[in-house]
Amino acid sequence: MGKVEFVSLMAMLGGVVAYSIDAMLPALPSIGAEFSPDAINRAQLVVTSFVFGMGLGTFFVGPLSDAFGRKRIILIGTAIFALATVLALVAPSLNLLVAARVLQGLGVSAARIVSMAIIRDLYAGREMARLMSFVTMVFTLVPAVAPLIGSGIIAIAGWRGVFGSFLIFAAIFSLWMSLRLAEPLPREHRRPFRADALWLAVKEVLSHKTVVISIAVQTLCLGALFASLSSIQQIMGDTYDRAAQFPYWFGMTALIAGGVSLLNAALVLRYGMRQLVSVALTTQVALCLLALTLLHLELPPQIDFSVYVIWQASVFAMVALTLGNLTSLAMEPLGHIAGMAASVTSGLATVGSVLLAVPIGLWFNGSALPLVIGVLICATLGRVLMIVLNRIEKVLQRV
Secondary structure (H helix, E strand, O other): OOHHHHHHHHHHHHHHHHHHHHOOHHHHHHHHHHHOOOOHHHHHHHHHHHHHHHHHHHHHHHHHHHHHOHHHHHHHHHHHHHHHHHHHHOOOOHHHHHHHHHHHHHHHHHHHHHHHHHHHHHOOHHHHHHHHHHHHHHHHHHHHHHHHHHHHHHHHHOOOHHHHHHHHHHHHHHHHHHHHOOOOOOHHHOOOOOHHHHHHHHHHHHHOHHHHHHHHHHHHHHHHHHHHHHHHHHHHHHHOOOOOOHHHHHHHHHHHHHHHHHHHHHHHHHHOHHHHHHHHHHHHHHHHHHHHHHHHOOOOHHHHHHHHHHHHHHHHHHHHHHHHHHHHHHHHHHHHHHHHHHHHHHHHHHHHHHHHHHHHHHOOOOOOHHHHHHHHHHHHHHHHHHHHHHHHHHHHHHO
C-alpha cells in the first residue's frame, strides 16, 4: 500500500468516529422531544455516552492489538460497533439508546486507537506528526458534511435512519482494510496479553512526566471539543433560531478546522509540536476573553451570532492544531509499546474529557456564555501545563 492510500485508510478509520458523533447532532431535538421532552438537555447524552464508551474501549484495544495483531482487533471492534448500531436502531427509550451508544463507542475505539498504533509502527518523529495531522484533518473535515448527511437521512427515514448509514460506513472500511492493508505488527514483535505485562506497560507510560502532561493537555482540548459538539445544536437552534441552517454553519466551521489541520501538517516540520500547541492555546484564551466581552454587550442578534460562529470556528481550529501534535508528543518515547501507549494516553484523555464536557454541556441555559467560559477554563489550564512541560524538557536536556 502506498503512502497516499495508507493515509486515506487511516483517515477513514478516524473518520468513522467523527461521523458517528456529528451525523447525530441534527437528531438531538427529535430524540429529546421523543424521549425526554421535560429535560431536553439530556439528549446531549447521545453524544457524550458514545465518547465515554470510546474512552473505556481505548484502554483495552491497544494491548489487545499488541498481542493479537492490529487488523484482527479492528475487525472485531467493528463487529461490536455494528451490533450496537442495530440495538440503537430499535431502542425504545433514551436510557437504552444511551447504553447502545456506549457499546458503539466501545467497538469503534478499535478503529480510532489501533490506527494510531499502526502509524507509530511504521513512522516516527515529525513525519509521524505530519501523518497524524492529515488524519486529524479528515477527522475535522468529516463534520463538514456529517450533519448535512444526517439531516437528509432524517428527512427521509427519521432519526433512526442515521444508524443505517453507520453500518454502511463500517462495511466499507472493513472491506478496504481486509483486502489492502498488510498486517503491520509481525508476530515476533507482539507482546503477550498478560496482566503483569500490561501493568508494567501502564507504569512505563505514566512514568514519563512529559507523557502525563501531554495526556492532561489533550484531556482539556478534547473536553473543549466535546462540550462544543454537545451544545452547538442547541445554541444555534434555541439561542439564535438557526436550526434549519445548522448543518451549513457547522460545516463551514468544520472546513475551517480542516484547513488548519492541513496547515499544521506543513508547519509542524518547521516549528515542532510543542510550539504549535502553545500558540494555539494562547490564541484560544485570548479569543475566549474577547468573545465573553462581546457577548456580554448585548449586541444586535446578527452581530451576536457572528461573534459566536467565529469563536466556535476558533475552537475547532484549536483542536486541529493540538490533538495530532499532543498525540505524537505522548507517543514519541513509547514506540516499543505503541499499542499500550495509544490505549493509555487516549483512554485517559477521552474519559477525562467526558467528565469535563458533560457538566459544561448540561450548563446550557439558553446562552452561549457557559460554553465559552468552560472552553476558556480548559484552554487556560492547558496553556499553563504546556509552560510546565517546556520547563521540564529544558531541565531534561541539561541533564
